[in-house]
Amino acid sequence: MDEDMIVLKNVVKRYKVGRSVIRALDNVSLNIRSGDFVAIQGPSGSGKTTLLNVVGCIDSPDSGTVRLDGQDVGRLPEGKLGRIRLERLGFVFQQFHLIPVLTALDNVILPMKEAKIPRAVRRKRGEELLSLVGLEKRMDHRPHQLSGGEMQRVCIARALANRPKVLLADEPTGEIDSKTSARIMKLFRSLNGKQGLTVLLVTHDLAVAKQANRTITMVDGRIR
Amino acid sequence: MIFQGLARRKLRTILVVTSIMISTTLLVSMMSISDGMYSMYQEEVRERKNDLVITGPETTYQAAISGGHEMAENISDVEGVHRSTPFLMEPATIRIPDGTRSGSVLSLGVIPKEAKYFLSREMTLTLQGISLNFYEEDNWFRIDDDPRYDDGFEGKWGGEVMLDAALAQKWKLGTGDRIEAMDERTSEYRVFFVSGVFGSDLSGGGILGEIISGLVIFHLADLQCLTLHDIGGNGTVLDEVSGVLVASDLGSDVSISQLARTLQSRYPFYHVYTKEDLLREFKQNIDFTRVYYLAIGSVSLVIGLLFVMSVILISLHERTRELATLRAIGISRKTLFTMVMGESMIVIIIGSLLGFIPGYFASMWANDYIQASVGLQWDFTVFSSKLLIDTFTWVLGAGLMISMVPAIRVSRINITSGIKGGG
Numbered sequence: 001m002d003e004d005m006i007v008l009k010n011v012v013k014r015y016k017v018g019r020s021v022i023r024a025l026d027n028v029s030l031n032i033r034s035g036d037f038v039a040i041q042g043p044s045g046s047g048k049t050t051l052l053n054v055v056g057c058i059d060s061p062d063s064g065t066v067r068l069d070g071q072d073v074g075r076l077p078e079g080k081l082g083r084i085r086l087e088r089l090g091f092v093f094q095q096f097h098l099i100p101v102l103t104a105l106d107n108v109i110l111p112m113k114e115a116k117i118p119r120a121v122r123r124k125r126g127e128e129l130l131s132l133v134g135l136e137k138r139m140d141h142r143p144h145q146l147s148g149g150e151m152q153r154v155c156i157a158r159a160l161a162n163r164p165k166v167l168l169a170d171e172p173t174g175e176i177d178s179k180t181s182a183r184i185m186k187l188f189r190s191l192n193g194k195q196g197l198t199v200l201l202v203t204h205d206l207a208v209a210k211q212a213n214r215t216i217t218m219v220d221g222r223i224r
Numbered sequence: 225m226i227f228q229g230l231a232r233r234k235l236r237t238i239l240v241v242t243s244i245m246i247s248t249t250l251l252v253s254m255m256s257i258s259d260g261m262y263s264m265y266q267e268e269v270r271e272r273k274n275d276l277v278i279t280g281p282e283t284t285y286q287a288a289i290s291g292g293h294e295m296a297e298n299i300s301d302v303e304g305v306h307r308s309t310p311f312l313m314e315p316a317t318i319r320i321p322d323g324t325r326s327g328s329v330l331s332l333g334v335i336p337k338e339a340k341y342f343l344s345r346e347m348t349l350t351l352q353g354i355s356l357n358f359y360e361e362d363n364w365f366r367i368d369d370d371p372r373y374d375d376g377f378e379g380k381w382g383g384e385v386m387l388d389a390a391l392a393q394k395w396k397l398g399t400g401d402r403i404e405a406m407d408e409r410t411s412e413y414r415v416f417f418v419s420g421v422f423g424s425d426l427s428g429g430g431i432l433g434e435i436i437s438g439l440v441i442f443h444l445a446d447l448q449c450l451t452l453h454d455i456g457g458n459g460t461v462l463d464e465v466s467g468v469l470v471a472s473d474l475g476s477d478v479s480i481s482q483l484a485r486t487l488q489s490r491y492p493f494y495h496v497y498t499k500e501d502l503l504r505e506f507k508q509n510i511d512f513t514r515v516y517y518l519a520i521g522s523v524s525l526v527i528g529l530l531f532v533m534s535v536i537l538i539s540l541h542e543r544t545r546e547l548a549t550l551r552a553i554g555i556s557r558k559t560l561f562t563m564v565m566g567e568s569m570i571v572i573i574i575g576s577l578l579g580f581i582p583g584y585f586a587s588m589w590a591n592d593y594i595q596a597s598v599g600l601q602w603d604f605t606v607f608s609s610k611l612l613i614d615t616f617t618w619v620l621g622a623g624l625m626i627s628m629v630p631a632i633r634v635s636r637i638n639i640t641s642g643i644k645g646g647g
Contacts, residue, residue, distance in 0.1 A: 086554025097549035
């Protein structure tokens, strides 16, 4: 439990906006241990989501090193990054991003299908995961038939589908009411506490951030 | 996921399927005309009893072979030749004796006893591309040979003709009636006895109906005399014919080709065609037409597929966030590529299969229309399994190419901007 799951060393990420270049991540170094629950806070444009994207292998750094579970992922080709995202990472988005044409269960099964898990196994696990997030009676509902909180729980279940080591959440409570938000955070704490899942969560909400074991604040692309 | 996506966007799916269906309908009908023209001629040539045809140097329709009777007799003695007979195809002017009806007809001059051999089992005589169907076996000339040819075209006239059914019906003529045909040398009319009526593929309408009133078969020498192909100005016997039909008793195509070469070297100023030669020449002649019809069909297909591509691109643009999410959670480029290809190929396959049904009716309609326009009861279109397979392959191939564009775009989607909805 005490080895480093995520290590960032002098990571720089720049974006070109018109003629000017913005340093979204400016020499960021960070260590997150396995089983840690870390919240990243900061104002808009401070680089929180960029940091999450770099850790989540969605974006690659311009310079610096990103290590995930002991593997340098900063310079890997897209095919391998995709495999890492599929097998080792789970994503929870602010706007859920569920596939509208699929049922809750099918949304959860989708990453398992990509990971070539046998049909019967993935169905059973999908049902277990939806039960875990309290949606055992909503499995056959499509996203538009679910509330915001329910959609977010489906999103969490989907993120857990391939038994990831790290759960990355970008403003997971941003689109839901405070009561549902508390329930979602309880679920995150439970996953972190009982399953030892490393959680990295981006939030604006101070109350949400306080529920993490550790809080990192970002300002202008730097960790303060 | 592919099927759910298509089912959810019902109207869009229906529109896309419809566009492919319409394109396929046009492609099928155009290809059926293009294939039909060739297969019709192919069938007609294959059914012929003659293995070879000898024609003049210019075209098959000119009476450019001199000494036709003698040539056919000489050819009959060549090893490998079973029978040979000359024929003449010329326009002639005929009228009913009371003068109430007259017109130019396409006339065929034959030696009856020889020509009858060239009737196929289906009682069809095919000469110069026109099929003549004989309804009854006794419906034939009463004099078997060609008496007028005797003594340097001084012999007795055959004096009988056979009329095609369309002409007979139009002019209210039947067996035993009389018609008059104009002798071009004197411009006087000569009386001929109608010995029978035969069916032909001329309907009496359309373009051909406007050009020629009908088809009449004469004794060869009678027609030669009427149309100035018997004796020249200086009194020499011309005996001009359009061609000589040759039936071989050699079995193989190779032997017949060898026979054709032998006859060609004997008659270097004329053309000796085998059936394959005729088909090849016809194919060359109609290739442009076939390309034209195929181009029309293909353009309609391309338009349909471009519509499909634009609809898919719009659809994918709307689904940018969804697709970027899929990439973010680890769905591979290959899976997304396959998914988009699958979605578009399903609508293309369904559309093309549905298009075969109206395509069938469109090709039937096109056949009726062309028959009425041309005035020939030929099958101008075909609707075969080969046509369906060809069309399906063509649509599928073009569909695959077109579907690649959105599929490649999706597989290269930028995840970070895509999740924000930027694509």
